[in-house]
Amino acid sequence: MEAEVPASELKVEESWIENRMSAARKLHPISDSTAEILRGLLRDRMTKRQLKPTELTDAASKLLASMKSKAPSRTSPVP
Amino acid sequence: MKIESIRLTWFRGAAEAAAIRPNGKSMVVYGENGSGKSSFVDAVEYSLHDGRIGHLAHEYSGKHQERGVLNTHTPATSSAEIRVRFADTSERVTTITRAGVTRGSGADAAAIQTWDYRRTILRQHEVVEFIQDTKGNKYSALLPLLGLHHLEVAAENLRQLRRAAEQESKLAAVQSTLAGLEVKRRDSLGGATDGTILERIKAVHGRYCGTGAPSENAAECCRETEQALAARIEGFTEEGKRQLVLESAGGLKLGEEIRALRSASSSLAGTAEPLLTERLEVLQRAYTFVEKLAASGEVACPACGRMVEADGLRSHIAKERERLRESLAALDALRVARGRVCDAVSSLKGSLGTEEAKRWRMELGAELAGGFEYLDSIDIDVLRASCSEDDILSIEEHLVLLIDRAAARKSAAPEMRDLLADKTTIEIGGEILAGAPLRDQAERAKTFLAFLGALENGVRAEIRQQSQSVIDSLSTDIQRMWEILHPGEEIAEVRLCVPEDADKAIDVQLQFFGVTQESPRLTLSEGHRNSLGLCIFLAMAKRDGGTDRPLLLDDVVISLDRNHRGMIVELLEKEFSERQVILLTHEREWYAELRQQLDGSKWGFTVLMPYETPEVGIRVSDAKTATFDDARALLKVSPDSAGNTTRKIMDIELAVRASRLKLRLPYLHRERNDHRVAHDFLAVLISDGARCFEIDETGKHAPYMEAIAAFREADRLLVSWGNRASHTFDITKSEAEKLIAACEVALGFFVCPMCTKPAFKADDASGEFVQCRCGKVRWRYGKA
Numbered sequence: 001m002e003a004e005v006p007a008s009e010l011k012v013e014e015s016w017i018e019n020r021m022s023a024a025r026k027l028h029p030i031s032d033s034t035a036e037i038l039r040g041l042l043r044d045r046m047t048k049r050q051l052k053p054t055e056l057t058d059a060a061s062k063l064l065a066s067m068k069s070k071a072p073s074r075t076s077p078v079p
Numbered sequence: 080m081k082i083e084s085i086r087l088t089w090f091r092g093a094a095e096a097a098a099i100r101p102n103g104k105s106m107v108v109y110g111e112n113g114s115g116k117s118s119f120v121d122a123v124e125y126s127l128h129d130g131r132i133g134h135l136a137h138e139y140s141g142k143h144q145e146r147g148v149l150n151t152h153t154p155a156t157s158s159a160e161i162r163v164r165f166a167d168t169s170e171r172v173t174t175i176t177r178a179g180v181t182r183g184s185g186a187d188a189a190a191i192q193t194w195d196y197r198r199t200i201l202r203q204h205e206v207v208e209f210i211q212d213t214k215g216n217k218y219s220a221l222l223p224l225l226g227l228h229h230l231e232v233a234a235e236n237l238r239q240l241r242r243a244a245e246q247e248s249k250l251a252a253v254q255s256t257l258a259g260l261e262v263k264r265r266d267s268l269g270g271a272t273d274g275t276i277l278e279r280i281k282a283v284h285g286r287y288c289g290t291g292a293p294s295e296n297a298a299e300c301c302r303e304t305e306q307a308l309a310a311r312i313e314g315f316t317e318e319g320k321r322q323l324v325l326e327s328a329g330g331l332k333l334g335e336e337i338r339a340l341r342s343a344s345s346s347l348a349g350t351a352e353p354l355l356t357e358r359l360e361v362l363q364r365a366y367t368f369v370e371k372l373a374a375s376g377e378v379a380c381p382a383c384g385r386m387v388e389a390d391g392l393r394s395h396i397a398k399e400r401e402r403l404r405e406s407l408a409a410l411d412a413l414r415v416a417r418g419r420v421c422d423a424v425s426s427l428k429g430s431l432g433t434e435e436a437k438r439w440r441m442e443l444g445a446e447l448a449g450g451f452e453y454l455d456s457i458d459i460d461v462l463r464a465s466c467s468e469d470d471i472l473s474i475e476e477h478l479v480l481l482i483d484r485a486a487a488r489k490s491a492a493p494e495m496r497d498l499l500a501d502k503t504t505i506e507i508g509g510e511i512l513a514g515a516p517l518r519d520q521a522e523r524a525k526t527f528l529a530f531l532g533a534l535e536n537g538v539r540a541e542i543r544q545q546s547q548s549v550i551d552s553l554s555t556d557i558q559r560m561w562e563i564l565h566p567g568e569e570i571a572e573v574r575l576c577v578p579e580d581a582d583k584a585i586d587v588q589l590q591f592f593g594v595t596q597e598s599p600r601l602t603l604s605e606g607h608r609n610s611l612g613l614c615i616f617l618a619m620a621k622r623d624g625g626t627d628r629p630l631l632l633d634d635v636v637i638s639l640d641r642n643h644r645g646m647i648v649e650l651l652e653k654e655f656s657e658r659q660v661i662l663l664t665h666e667r668e669w670y671a672e673l674r675q676q677l678d679g680s681k682w683g684f685t686v687l688m689p690y691e692t693p694e695v696g697i698r699v700s701d702a703k704t705a706t707f708d709d710a711r712a713l714l715k716v717s718p719d720s721a722g723n724t725t726r727k728i729m730d731i732e733l734a735v736r737a738s739r740l741k742l743r744l745p746y747l748h749r750e751r752n753d754h755r756v757a758h759d760f761l762a763v764l765i766s767d768g769a770r771c772f773e774i775d776e777t778g779k780h781a782p783y784m785e786a787i788a789a790f791r792e793a794d795r796l797l798v799s800w801g802n803r804a805s806h807t808f809d810i811t812k813s814e815a816e817k818l819i820a821a822c823e824v825a826l827g828f829f830v831c832p833m834c835t836k837p838a839f840k841a842d843d844a845s846g847e848f849v850q851c852r853c854g855k856v857r858w859r860y861g862k863a
Contacts, residue, residue: 016230020537028530038534046236047229053243056236060243067523 094696110687115697143179214584248524301509329486786828
């Protein structure tokens with residue numbers, strides 16, 4: 001099951017992160033751990049400034065590695 | 080942060096000291112051209128931008144704009160200074176040295192530097208900038224108001240993250256490897272599935288490994304079978320082993336692989352060559368492309384040279400990318416074909432390098448010595464890394480012949496051919512099954528990259544959605560303001576919109592007599608465009624900064640006619656009643672009207688005297704209402720000009736008073752009816768004054784005869800000297816002085832000596848009179 005943060009705990013300005021991530025996961029399932037890492041990156045850094053190339057490479061590496069954990073199955077057919 | 084005062088010393092037109100003091104209220108500043116009004120606007124901009132003024136950014140102003148910022152006659156020992164004091168008593172002081180170096184102080188007031196210039200100051204030449212700008216620049220101007228910077232940053236970071244992930248995953252290389260394995264699956268194993276291949280491997284294992292269930296682990300199963308096969312081959316005779324080697328070498332389809340490689344290379348050349356040729360031109364066009372993109376709506380595409388709309392370039396580039404994808408697919412096929420050639424060469428080297436093949440090589444002797452020498456010299460790793468056309472030619476020349484000879488020599492027994500086939504099954508089958516983790520890796524990478532792409536698209540959709548909400552809100556404000564300025568006109572539904580075919584772009588649409596116009600530049604007059612530009616600025620300023628930041632409007636109504644200018648007051652009172660607005664104008668008539676129309680409790684009025692010399696600098700008049708300073712300034716140089724100016728002042732001031740008093744003027748023929756002069760108004764004031772103009776000096780209202788006498792005197796002098804000043808230029812300085820004095824006195828009678836308010840400030844309780852605040856001076860509406 002996706003580890004989604006309840007809407008009541010979100011700030012209004014962060015709700016778009018959950019909404020858009022949720023929509024993208026329905027099309028392309030990624031693992032919960034990958035989602036969690038990316039969610040953290042979006043909240044902490046990726047909305048505040050452009051990341052440096054080294055930061056991007058490091059994040060990409062961690063995210064790809066986390067994809068090895070089991071991804072939830074699609075709950076609806078891919079259009 | 081409402082402005083209390085702005086004080087200038089040796090800054091722009093100011094000399095020792097010049098100040099305007101809004102005291103937290105809104106203000107109208109009147110001054111003829113060159114009197115120094117804009118110096119105060121420049122001062123705010125200078126403070127806001129920490130030492131720069133936009134219209135002074137040119138080659139003549141100096142490195143720090145010191146040649147334009149400082150008064151030309153600044154004493155050698157003096158610096159320039161700007162003091163902006165705010166209603167909360169904080170003050171921002173900026174000192175400018177003669178070299179243009181600035182030093183700011185006043186930490187509490189440093190917030191002024193967070194103000195957005197484009198939402199704070201509007202100058203005459205900037206009024207239509209937004210309308211005339213490109214769609215992209217309009218979007219950029221709006222961007223701070225959208226409050227979507229965090230989303231834009233996130234979208235760009237996601238895009239860059241996707242690129243980094245693509246590189247980290249080495250997806251292209253993995254896919255190329257997998258494509259090679261699929262070709263082997265198709266060619267060598269008949270396209271069998273992984274399950275079928277495993278069954279075949281187990282079957283081969285059973286044939287050569289005897290009893291014992293084969294391992295479910297394919298790699299383990301292959302290893303055991305390879306060991307068993309090696310042991311079986313070891314039991315062959317020398318001749319048998321040689322036959323096996325030749326059978327293996329002769330079965331290689333190196334010639335076919337080379338032909339396939341050439342075909343893939345040709346296919347790539349067919350798609351890539353034109354693209355590469357065009358791409359070479361991009362470097363030359365890139366520079367001109369960037370410059371032209373800002374200047375006009377059409378630019379030459381850097382890829383193909385066609386003239387395209389800058390905003391439509393995105394879709395054009397998408398098509399170019401599609402072409403590039405076809406080339407990339409051809410490039411992938413070339414890589415696979417090259418890999419297969421290298422595999423065949425590697426296999427040949429392995430086969431003909433064995434001890435078993437050495438006797439056959441010796442038999443061939445010098446005939447194919449060159450080929451064997453070439454084969455022995457090949458470094459397979461180097462070949463895989465860089466397989467050039469020369470390498471292919473050499474391979475074709477030396478090695479295909481070797482294979483043909485091996486094929487001709489081979490005469491292996493059927494059981495040896497079966498063994499070879501089983502060996503191939505184990506080698507290739509094992510390789511394919513070992514590639515399963517690569518498939519999983521590629522699938523995960525593709526899913527993750529697709530997810531990032533979908534997320535980036537989602538964020539951009541979020542930007543569009545939130546932008547639209549703000550744009551709709553701004554459009555509502557613009558429409559409302561436009562309707563105030565242009566009530567009942569057939570130019571309507573003015574709004575900002577996002578073009579369908581462009582991202583990060585904004586345009587302005589409207590309805591012109593029921594026809595949709597995609598741009599105000601198509602049909603609107605200059606006056607209407609300026610009016611629209613003003614509405615857009617005010618709508619954006621209203622959204623930014625709440626009620627706390629002032630607005631400075633410097634001569635922004637020049638191109639508006641009198642009717643539309645008159646609506647500005649209503650607009651400001653309805654939309655900016657809580658905001659501090661500083662209006663600067665050189666239009667005396669409008670200043671006179673504003674003095675009458677604006678609420679004196681919320682608005683202050685300041686007059687700047689005509690500019691004399693830089694040493695004297697900007698001078699603020701003591702007069703708050705009608706001023707004859709302009710006329711007096713001309714006495715010395717040109718008495719007839721002073722007289723003429725006096726006549727013009729009276730034309731304007733009396734017109735305003737006549738309107739407020741609702742004077743009934745006799746009809747005049749044709750144009751004269753619309754262009755009344757001072758004499759027309761004074762004639763009525765004199766004739767009706769005895770019955771209508773009253774003052775209470777004894778507890779009871781009585782005719783204001785002193786005022787009427789003053790009107791008579793002013794009228795007499797205007798007729799005799801004012802007209803001479805205008806028509807024959809024949810008036811002396813003392814005559815002009817008397818004329819000015821008489822007119823000043825006459826106008827002064829409209830102000831109550833007790834409450835100092837105009838006699839037409841408000842209606843009395845009956846509605847029959849208009850009077851000053853205290854009621855001492857009043858005028859009966861119409862004729863008694």
